[in-house]
Amino acid sequence: MADFDLFERLEATKILDTFPQTSTSAASIPSHRQYFTDEDTAKLGERYFFYDHTLPATQLDKLPSDLRAGLKDKAGSVSIQFKQIIQRPRAYQVAKLLGRPHTFELAITSMTSSMTSGHCFQGCFIAASIYEAWLTRGYIRTARK
Numbered sequence: 001m002a003d004f005d006l007f008e009r010l011e012a013t014k015i016l017d018t019f020p021q022t023s024t025s026a027a028s029i030p031s032h033r034q035y036f037t038d039e040d041t042a043k044l045g046e047r048y049f050f051y052d053h054t055l056p057a058t059q060l061d062k063l064p065s066d067l068r069a070g071l072k073d074k075a076g077s078v079s080i081q082f083k084q085i086i087q088r089p090r091a092y093q094v095a096k097l098l099g100r101p102h103t104f105e106l107a108i109t110s111m112t113s114s115m116t117s118g119h120c121f122q123g124c125f126i127a128a129s130i131y132e133a134w135l136t137r138g139y140i141r142t143a144r145k
Contacts, residue, residue, distance in 0.1 A: 003091060004100055011103060024052040039119075040107045044068065059139050063130070070129030071122060078125060079118030 016033040029050040030038075038047060045064040048055065055063070095102035109119075134140045 004095065004098075004102065007091065007102065007104075016105065020051060022051065024054045026050045026053045036105065036107075040109050044071075056139070058137075059134060062133070066130045066133050067126055069133070070126035074129040075122040075125035079121045082121060083118060 019029050019031050045067040048063050
């Protein structure tokens with residue numbers, strides 16, 4: 001039930017129509033909805049400059065390709081394999097059983113959203129693969145360097 005309470009709070013705030021605010025974001029940062037659409041239409045990472053305008057150009061230029069490589073080479077089908085073991089109903093299925101209203105954003109990449117999804121799982125692998133790529137290229141200093 002806590003998930004549905006959270007869904008309702010997120011929907012009430014219209015969070016996708018708000019703008020991310022970080023200590024490094026640009027004044028003209030796109031909305032969460034624009035980032036949602038970017039992810040859904042394979043433009044992942046192309047607007048990262050607005051999110052962190054302090055990222056050096058050498059890293060920024062490679063970020064979209066690093067994201068795609070991380071998705072392909074590291075995340076791959078791991079979320080599907082995980083879901084085969086940890087099977088759970090989708091939020092819309094539970095809502096129907098409980099007679100609760102439930103809305104979600106339609107997406108090309110997934111027609112059945114859930115709060116903790118394969119996309120979140122893949123994101124963790126992608127972040128780790130970007131970190132690995134940056135270490136390999138010498139962008140990040142380590143204790144040994």
